[in-house]
Amino acid sequence: MKPDLKVKIGRLELKNPVMVASGTFGSGEEYKDLLDLNKIGAIVTKSITLKARKGNPPPRIVETPSGMLNSIGLQNDGVEAFIKEKIPFLKTIRSAVIVSIAAHSVNDYVKLAERLDDIKRVDALEINISCPNVKGGLEFSREPVSAFEVVNAVRRKTKKTVIAKLSPNVTDIATIAAAAEDAGADAVSLVNTFTGMAVDIDTKRPVLGNIVGGLSGPAIKPIALRMVWEVFKKVRIPVIGMGGIMDSDDALEFIIAGASAVEIGTANFVNPKAAVEVIDGIERYMRQGRIKNMKELIGCLKV
Ligand code: RRO
Numbered sequence: 001m002k003p004d005l006k007v008k009i010g011r012l013e014l015k016n017p018v019m020v021a022s023g024t025f026g027s028g029e030e031y032k033d034l035l036d037l038n039k040i041g042a043i044v045t046k047s048i049t050l051k052a053r054k055g056n057p058p059p060r061i062v063e064t065p066s067g068m069l070n071s072i073g074l075q076n077d078g079v080e081a082f083i084k085e086k087i088p089f090l091k092t093i094r095s096a097v098i099v100s101i102a103a104h105s106v107n108d109y110v111k112l113a114e115r116l117d118d119i120k121r122v123d124a125l126e127i128n129i130s131c132p133n134v135k136g137g138l139e140f141s142r143e144p145v146s147a148f149e150v151v152n153a154v155r156r157k158t159k160k161t162v163i164a165k166l167s168p169n170v171t172d173i174a175t176i177a178a179a180a181e182d183a184g185a186d187a188v189s190l191v192n193t194f195t196g197m198a199v200d201i202d203t204k205r206p207v208l209g210n211i212v213g214g215l216s217g218p219a220i221k222p223i224a225l226r227m228v229w230e231v232f233k234k235v236r237i238p239v240i241g242m243g244g245i246m247d248s249d250d251a252l253e254f255i256i257a258g259a260s261a262v263e264i265g266t267a268n269f270v271n272p273k274a275a276v277e278v279i280d281g282i283e284r285y286m287r288q289g290r291i292k293n294m295k296e297l298i299g300c301l302k303v
Contacts, residue, residue, distance in 0.1 A: 003286035004293040005279070007041075007260050009238050010161030010186025012124050014041040014096055014261060017294060018251065018279045021242050021265030022047055022100035022126060022165070023072065027086040028093065034272035039279060042096035044263065045086065047128045049101075050108050052078040056133060057209035062198050067217030067244070068266060069196055071133040071210035074102055079115055091121050098163065102128040106153045113158045125160055127151060127185075130167035130192035132214045141167045144179035155184030163240065166190040166231075168220075173227045174234035181235045189240035189263065190231060191224045217266040218244040225257055232258025232299055246274065248281020255282075258299040 005016035019042040025031060028043045037043065055075025062069050077085070082099075090097050099122045101112040109127065116122050129140035129150050140146040141164070151164050164180035166173060168191035177188045193214025198207040206212075224243020232239050241259030244266065245251050251262045267274035291297055 016041040017261035021263035047100040047102040067219035069213035071213035151183035177231040187238040
């Protein structure tokens with residue numbers, strides 16, 4: 001019997017629990033010749049802001065042991081260009097589309113949510129309250145009060161499924177997740193990148209133009225997994241797990257620890273087919289273990 005991989009995130013039903021993480025997959029079109037986009041549960045597009053942003057000075061990416069640092073600085077063409085130039089392609093695919101939004105103020109998050117509320121092809125909003133690379137600080141999810149404020153303001157303005165993306169650069173991520181849940185989020189996704197840096201010992205300069213950046217990849221997986229587990233125990237809304245997932249075994253670890261869905265990020269740069277391979281691997285595991293549906297698997301950790 002074919003296992004049922006469907007999961008629900010708010011009112012949104014995904015055909016499988018595998019999504020591609022914001023910032024690692026452009027707006028989907030960039031990957032159209034590299035894998036079958038229709039197989040992916042959901043595509044989360046690169047964070048957009050109200051107005052275009054140039055981003056940070058280069059270098060913006062550096063490889064580190066078992067991971068990478070990025071400091072893109074939220075480069076994007078702004079919401080109007082996104083709607084005009086990216087939505088037409090997204091209309092041609094059958095995966096769910098989740099649009100990541102970022103802003104410097106609660107008011108701008110609300111304006112973005114309102115603008116996107118009319119766009120039918122947008123199935124859900126991932127509110128990025130955890131960008132580590134922008135001056136002035138966009139990590140609204142560093143404090144429960146500011147996390148609540150942003151999520152609640154967006155919640156009041158949109159009927160779409162709302163996912164709050166959380167920062168790992170905090171003392172107690174479960175408290176922040178609970179604030180997002182209280183504010184009306186349909187789900188939380190975690191983790192964004194860990195702030196880090198790299199130094200060139202010959203020039204004695206920072207490697208990244210922005211000095212610091214966000215660490216992702218297998219180096220962060222055990223920490224991300226621990227955070228997903230802590231959040232799963234604390235909230236009732238679905239938890240979307242990410243952080244260094246390279247293959248289906250990694251994804252299954254997150255699901256068993258409580259993730260209703262997972263996002264594949266850094267792995268896309270190494271293997272553009274990673275998301276599809278993760279879906280196939282989860283299905284194989286369920287078939288071999290005679291697991292009929294995702295409910296049997298999510299959070300089944302034996303402790
Ligand atoms: O653009 C970025 O530098 C960036 C963002 Br918005 C984010 O949320 N996470 C990250 O690692 N980089």
